[in-house]
Amino acid sequence: MSVSVDLAGKAAIVTGASRGIGREIALALAEAGAAVLCAATNEALLAETVKAITDKGGKAQAVKADVALAADAEKLAAAALAAWGRIDILVNNAGITRDNLLLRMKEEEWDQVLAVNLKGCFNCTKAVVRPMMKQRAGKIINLSSVIGLTGNPGQANYAASKAGIIALTQSAAKEFGSRNLQINAIAPGFITTDMTAALGDDVKTKMLANIPLGRLGTPRDVANAVLFLASGMSDYVTGQVIVVDGGMVM
Secondary structure, X not given: OOOOOOOOOOEEEEEOOOOHHHHHHHHXXXXXXXXXXXXXXXXXXXXXXXXXXXXXXXXEEEEEOOOOOXXXXXXXXXXXXXXXXXXXXXXXXXXXXXXXXXXXXXXXXXXXXHHHHHHHHHHHHHHHHHHHHHHOOEXXXXXXXXXXXXXXXXXXXXXXXXXXXXXXXXXXXXXXXXXXXXXXEEEEOOEOOHHHHOOOHHHHHHHHHOOOOOOOEOHHHHHHXXXXXXXXXXXXXXXXXXXXXXXXXX
16 A cells, blocks of 8 residues: 655755755655756756656745855745745755864864754754744754764765764754644665765775675665655654664664
8 A cells, every 4th residue: 555645835945955865765756746946056966856746736936055054044935925925844864074084084074064064954954944933843854864873984084974974863842842833853774875876886895794684775765764754744853863784783
């Protein structure tokens, strides 16, 4: 038996929507009926995401934004309110990597990753909670990573940012639960994206050996978890981390 998610009449903001997991999340929310404000720094790729949605009859707008800047996060919230009069769903997906061994990691490599991944999540959450509280309803979904649960050599900055997102998620869930806001995180494992496509076959073979389901995940696997958390099916779920990794870190 298939279960469909109906988000008709809902308005969503998806950051990092220009490609990969973020684009798939935006498409999935639009397919479920939500109007989607797509945000990223790459305007050309962002336009492609919006076109993919509108070509199928969905509602979407693009806004160029750097989530590390509080003013840009506020701009996203204002644009969604101007377009649709409400904000029901925020997906904090924007993220970058600047990998390096800790002893070689430059201060700017640490700062850039924490600014986009963690501060960006904080900025956008802060920008949307007031309208959500007025509605007495809202869903915030933060993209963490299994690396935030396990750590990873050469990714101290990325791991710290993704672990921080989990702590931020839990703290915000406790602060805003009384206002009927559900705030959760998703921790994807190895997902087929441009980043994993560049990995060698030997690396992929080692990855698969640690995944009980025997395959890499797809962006749609992550988007499906977002759909659950964005829908009424998750109204009694908050402060949680849903791990979408094929069983890799259980």
